[in-house]
Amino acid sequence: MKVLLSAYSCEPGKGSERGVGWNIAKEVAKYHQVWVLTRPDESKEAIEAELRRNPIPNLQFVYFTLPFWQDSLRWGQSGAMQLHYYLWQIQAYFVAQKLHRQINFDLAHHVTFVRYSVPSLLSLLPIPFIWGPVGGGESAPSKFWVDFSIKNKLYEYLRGIWRGISELDPLTRLTARKSAIAYATTQDTAKKLSKLGALKIKPASATGMDWVEIEQLSQCPPPTGNPVRFINVARLLHWKGIYLGLRAFAEANLTDAEYWIVGEGPEQEKLEHLAQELNITERVKFLGLLDRQEVLVKLGQCSALVHPSLHDSGGWVTLEAMASGRPILCLDLGGPGETVTPDIGIKVPAQSPEQAVRDLAKAMVKLAENPDLRVQMGKTGQQRIQELHTWSAKGKWLSEVYQECIDEFHHN
Numbered sequence: 001m002k003v004l005l006s007a008y009s010c011e012p013g014k015g016s017e018r019g020v021g022w023n024i025a026k027e028v029a030k031y032h033q034v035w036v037l038t039r040p041d042e043s044k045e046a047i048e049a050e051l052r053r054n055p056i057p058n059l060q061f062v063y064f065t066l067p068f069w070q071d072s073l074r075w076g077q078s079g080a081m082q083l084h085y086y087l088w089q090i091q092a093y094f095v096a097q098k099l100h101r102q103i104n105f106d107l108a109h110h111v112t113f114v115r116y117s118v119p120s121l122l123s124l125l126p127i128p129f130i131w132g133p134v135g136g137g138e139s140a141p142s143k144f145w146v147d148f149s150i151k152n153k154l155y156e157y158l159r160g161i162w163r164g165i166s167e168l169d170p171l172t173r174l175t176a177r178k179s180a181i182a183y184a185t186t187q188d189t190a191k192k193l194s195k196l197g198a199l200k201i202k203p204a205s206a207t208g209m210d211w212v213e214i215e216q217l218s219q220c221p222p223p224t225g226n227p228v229r230f231i232n233v234a235r236l237l238h239w240k241g242i243y244l245g246l247r248a249f250a251e252a253n254l255t256d257a258e259y260w261i262v263g264e265g266p267e268q269e270k271l272e273h274l275a276q277e278l279n280i281t282e283r284v285k286f287l288g289l290l291d292r293q294e295v296l297v298k299l300g301q302c303s304a305l306v307h308p309s310l311h312d313s314g315g316w317v318t319l320e321a322m323a324s325g326r327p328i329l330c331l332d333l334g335g336p337g338e339t340v341t342p343d344i345g346i347k348v349p350a351q352s353p354e355q356a357v358r359d360l361a362k363a364m365v366k367l368a369e370n371p372d373l374r375v376q377m378g379k380t381g382q383q384r385i386q387e388l389h390t391w392s393a394k395g396k397w398l399s400e401v402y403q404e405c406i407d408e409f410h411h412n
Contacts, residue, residue: 001032001402002033003034003107004103004125005028005034005109005110006089007021007024007036007111008039011042011047012026012046013292017114020111020114020207022047024111024391026395027396027398028399028402029058030395034059035060035061035062036059036060036061037064037095038062038063039063065088082118085113090121093121096122105127106127106406107128107130108125108128110123110129114133114135114206115136116134116135116196117136117172119169119174128406128409130180130183131181132206134183135186135189138188138311138313138333139311141350144352149238152238155238167192167196173197175196176193177198180409181201182202183201183204185314185338186313186334203338207315207319207335207389208319208390213296216296217299217300217325220296220299220325221325222375222378224371227256227258228304230258230329231261231302232245232306233307234309234317236261237266239310241308242308245259245329246284248308249361251358251361252365252368254364259284259306260287260302261286262290263288263289264289296324299321303326304328305318305321305328306360309330312336315336318335318336318339319339319389321381322344322381322385322389324378324382325381325382327374327377328347329346329367330345330348331349344378344380346363346367348363
């Protein structure tokens with residue numbers, strides 16, 4: 001089978017969007033011939049270096065970017081990059097159309113960005129098209145806005161407006177209608193896809209882990225004794241809900257416990273002041289931005305992950321916590337709310353900030369006082385990762401999905 005993938009973001013050895021693009025391409029290439037459309041400026045050097053070290057015969061990359069705007073990274077994750085991404089999708093169609101005439105693909109699949117609000121014009125090719133998994137349909141509950149600064153409230157407001165405009169885009173609606181299957185990372189996104197006109201919508205996570213990482217993390221036995229350490233790994237942004245974790249830690253009032261925060265971002269000074277106000281500074285450590293291996297080491301030194309994000313589509317770090325055998329505390333929102341079940345962690349309702357803090361505090365106390373429960377949840381999480389969330393399992397699953405789509409396409 002000849003498969004065309006669209007992966008605007010794609011790089012070996014990375015997490016997040018780049019890791020999704022690379023790992024899906026690599027795993028699908030075990031079963032089919034794969035061509036990947038991606039950008040040269042983000043990761044070409046890393047991709048070509050990896051392929052020289054570990055050649056993958058069935059995998060080819062097609063690099064291109066906008067001729068009038070070749071540096072897509074100049075403005076980081078700003079609105080300018082979002083515009084670049086949108087225009088790149090249009091160009092991708094013309095590149096794909098030309099390639100299709102030469103190669104005659106059997107199926108096209110949009111992989112990254114993992115976002116429902118921007119069209120993928122590969123859907124216009126005369127072959128089956130799979131969209132996703134895509135996310136982004138999640139929103140911070142309105143009652144939590146009370147703690148946001150004016151700037152952060154404006155961010156949430158504009159984010160909602162942008163999504164509303166995107167949902168009116170005829171190209172986005174066309175992408176949804178043309179999809180043989182649209183995979184949604186959360187129920188919120190599934191509802192958005194339905195409104196856009198997607199006829200066949202199924203749930204699926206966009207995240208995964210490779211066996212090397214799983215093996216590495218499984219070698220980190222949970223720490224015994226005190227202090228009990230909770231860890232929060234995230235960019236320090238308002239919607240990551242780190243302030244809720246700090247308030248809950250203070251309310252839990254555990255006599256021998258620590259709260260580690262890994263990451264950097266615009267909310268750091270505000271969070272440091274909050275720790276001072278709550279009188280927990282001596283038990284809270286801001287560890288800053290660490291590379292991936294250092295993060296995994298720190299995770300191995302802690303007893304549980306706290307991830308109180310208000311609108312995460314995936315929550316990559318929750319998989320890492322599961323693989324390391326650590327229970328997870330989260331809100332019942334977005335991707336983490338769907339990944340975390342009662343046998344691998346504790347998720348609490350998100351009805352109001354006060355209620356969420358109160359319930360997170362109770363969950364912290366419960367885990368701190370029950371080491372056997374932490375161990376049992378950790379073992380179940382490790383088993384779940386190995387069964388459902390490896391990249392190799394996702395590659396095999398996608399191969400089967402592709403065949404079903406093609407059979408149905410030709411049958412109709």
